[in-house]
Amino acid sequence: RFYEGTVQDITERKQHEEKIRLLATVFDSVADGILIVSPELTVQVVNPAYRSITGVEVEDVVGKPLAILADGVHPPEFEAELWGAVRRSGRWQGEVTGVRRNGESFAAALAVTTVRAPGGALEHYVLTLADISQRKYQEHQIRYQASFDRLTDLPNRWLACERMEEAILHAQRFRTKIVVAYIDLDRFKQVNDTLGHHAGDELLKLAARRLRNCTRLSDTVSRLGGDEFLVIAPDAGDRAAGARLAEKILYSMGEPFDLFGQEVYCGASVGLAFYPDDGESTDQLLRNADLAMYHAKRHPEFRFVCYDDGMRDQADRKMGLENDLRRAVANQEFELHFQPKVEMATHRIIGAEALIRWRHPTRGLISPADFIPLAEDTGLIWEIGAWTLQTAAGKLAEWRSRGLSVGVMSVNLSPRQFQDGRLAGLVRTVIAASGVPPEYIELELTEGAMVGDIEKAATILHQLKAIGVKLSIDDFGTGYSSLAYLKRFPIDTLKIDRSFVRDIVTSNSDPAIVGTIVTLADSLGFATIAEGVETHEQAEVLKRQRCQHIQGFLVSRPLEENAFEAFVLDNGAVGA
Numbered sequence: 001r002f003y004e005g006t007v008q009d010i011t012e013r014k015q016h017e018e019k020i021r022l023l024a025t026v027f028d029s030v031a032d033g034i035l036i037v038s039p040e041l042t043v044q045v046v047n048p049a050y051r052s053i054t055g056v057e058v059e060d061v062v063g064k065p066l067a068i069l070a071d072g073v074h075p076p077e078f079e080a081e082l083w084g085a086v087r088r089s090g091r092w093q094g095e096v097t098g099v100r101r102n103g104e105s106f107a108a109a110l111a112v113t114t115v116r117a118p119g120g121a122l123e124h125y126v127l128t129l130a131d132i133s134q135r136k137y138q139e140h141q142i143r144y145q146a147s148f149d150r151l152t153d154l155p156n157r158w159l160a161c162e163r164m165e166e167a168i169l170h171a172q173r174f175r176t177k178i179v180v181a182y183i184d185l186d187r188f189k190q191v192n193d194t195l196g197h198h199a200g201d202e203l204l205k206l207a208a209r210r211l212r213n214c215t216r217l218s219d220t221v222s223r224l225g226g227d228e229f230l231v232i233a234p235d236a237g238d239r240a241a242g243a244r245l246a247e248k249i250l251y252s253m254g255e256p257f258d259l260f261g262q263e264v265y266c267g268a269s270v271g272l273a274f275y276p277d278d279g280e281s282t283d284q285l286l287r288n289a290d291l292a293m294y295h296a297k298r299h300p301e302f303r304f305v306c307y308d309d310g311m312r313d314q315a316d317r318k319m320g321l322e323n324d325l326r327r328a329v330a331n332q333e334f335e336l337h338f339q340p341k342v343e344m345a346t347h348r349i350i351g352a353e354a355l356i357r358w359r360h361p362t363r364g365l366i367s368p369a370d371f372i373p374l375a376e377d378t379g380l381i382w383e384i385g386a387w388t389l390q391t392a393a394g395k396l397a398e399w400r401s402r403g404l405s406v407g408v409m410s411v412n413l414s415p416r417q418f419q420d421g422r423l424a425g426l427v428r429t430v431i432a433a434s435g436v437p438p439e440y441i442e443l444e445l446t447e448g449a450m451v452g453d454i455e456k457a458a459t460i461l462h463q464l465k466a467i468g469v470k471l472s473i474d475d476f477g478t479g480y481s482s483l484a485y486l487k488r489f490p491i492d493t494l495k496i497d498r499s500f501v502r503d504i505v506t507s508n509s510d511p512a513i514v515g516t517i518v519t520l521a522d523s524l525g526f527a528t529i530a531e532g533v534e535t536h537e538q539a540e541v542l543k544r545q546r547c548q549h550i551q552g553f554l555v556s557r558p559l560e561e562n563a564f565e566a567f568v569l570d571n572g573a574v575g576a
Helices: 011-029 048-054 078-089 133-147 157-174 188-195 197-213 239-254 282-298 309-331 368-378 381-401 415-419 423-434 454-467 498-502 510-524 536-544 561-570
Strands: 033-037 043-046 091-099 105-116 122-131 177-185 220-225 228-236 257-259 262-264 268-275 334-343 348-360 364-366 408-412 441-446 470-476 493-496 527-531 549-551
Touching: 033 048, 048 091, 048 122, 078 091, 078 105, 105 133, 133 157, 157 177, 157 220, 157 228, 157 268, 157 282, 177 197, 177 239, 177 282, 188 197, 188 262, 197 220, 197 228, 197 239, 197 257, 197 262, 228 239, 239 268, 268 282, 282 309, 309 348, 309 368, 309 381, 334 381, 334 561, 348 368, 348 381, 364 368, 368 381, 381 408, 381 415, 381 423, 381 441, 381 561, 408 470, 415 454, 423 441, 423 454, 454 470, 493 510, 498 510, 498 527, 510 527, 510 536
Parallel strands: 348 408, 408 441, 441 470, 470 493, 493 527, 527 549
Antiparallel strands: 033 043, 033 122, 091 105, 105 122, 177 228, 177 268, 220 228, 257 262, 334 348, 334 549, 348 364
């Protein structure tokens, strides 16, 4: 009895089966979609990842013609070129737009590879498909954040400069002009301070929308930062086209903005520069449009300002003056002049206004009108204002110790000084150091310094009043006069602006305005004083309107220290 059998080496077959099993595992578990397609482009099999990516079922695709590209997205010839490349080189890869079962398109990375039999005959194609929509979205976000302002969705400075470079190349080729409009919102800071940053952001978004609506599709509207915008208008015919653009912008910005149910007027300042007249590079055009805007800001009587070469000279002088001003602060090149205030009925001096002057080592005496705005812009105003207050109080203390009857010493505060949290502490320190009774120091503020945030202004004024100083509103009637705030502010005096005094003899309305201000002051318990009085006739009309105190050239020009002392000793009479 025996057994007969055969032995066969199946190692190779087992290895082949294991390889097949491994490939099947990979096919089923990879994250990329895989399709095996016949030479006739009929789908033979798909893996689970493909079904997961596209949402299709096996019966939806297997045995049916290949259809993985979204309709109407690629050029008509795209698919033919793709398969032509596959047949020539055996493979193709690139980015395409795929389509899911629900019709939604998505970004995909596609690779197509041919598989041939040992004899070279085409057996099938293998397609791998990866969903890269999330990656493309992130790339888009990165590009967006690098090129666009997130608040307004406008191009940012970088993208605006890129587009201006393109516009310049186009203009050079076709010999056309470009208008560059630099725009600054006039009252943005006041809105931000009064209504909060949320309202400020809403204002910027509304302003951006208006700028887009009043410009052409070919124009670039960008936000440079803060409340500054830029419009680049290529193919502009001439300067008249720039003027029309500026007028449209100003008209659009002149309409009220609705900020969460509150109507707010903002307005804008516009500076224009033109290619190639005002600059042949992006930097030159930006800088010169900015300079023009600065001049528009300083001269609100102009609707807009076009750049001219004189502005560059002024900017250079301003830079030189700024450097000199910094040196002047360090070297104390300032001095005070004093303008008397008198009571008309008795000709008695009731006080004086301390007025700062800058004695420049080479330019001589410089008016505050020329350097105070610069001090505001550069932040030097705090040091200059502190020096003025300390020097005026010290001089008043000296005169009082010598028996000179000077009355109340008035010192002007700039808006920036008024908003500075150190103000009350400075005033308290100066009063204590000088030894002057606080009621002999008067702080003069313009209306505009106080109306940004009424609550904050009232708090600051009450802090100052608690020290014991007097408070005066300068240039009254030219700002945002309102009984609503006047009755809440602990004011002592209203100064009637010189603009109402200048024509009071010949005007029909100015005497009535002055009389109304005096009546208002009386009802609120304030004193009044008219500034800029130059003639006896003006003084007489003011007296008839019951304004008892005056200041101006009729009494005296601002006097240097020694001249003012002599005036006080002579008790400078006023013939009114």
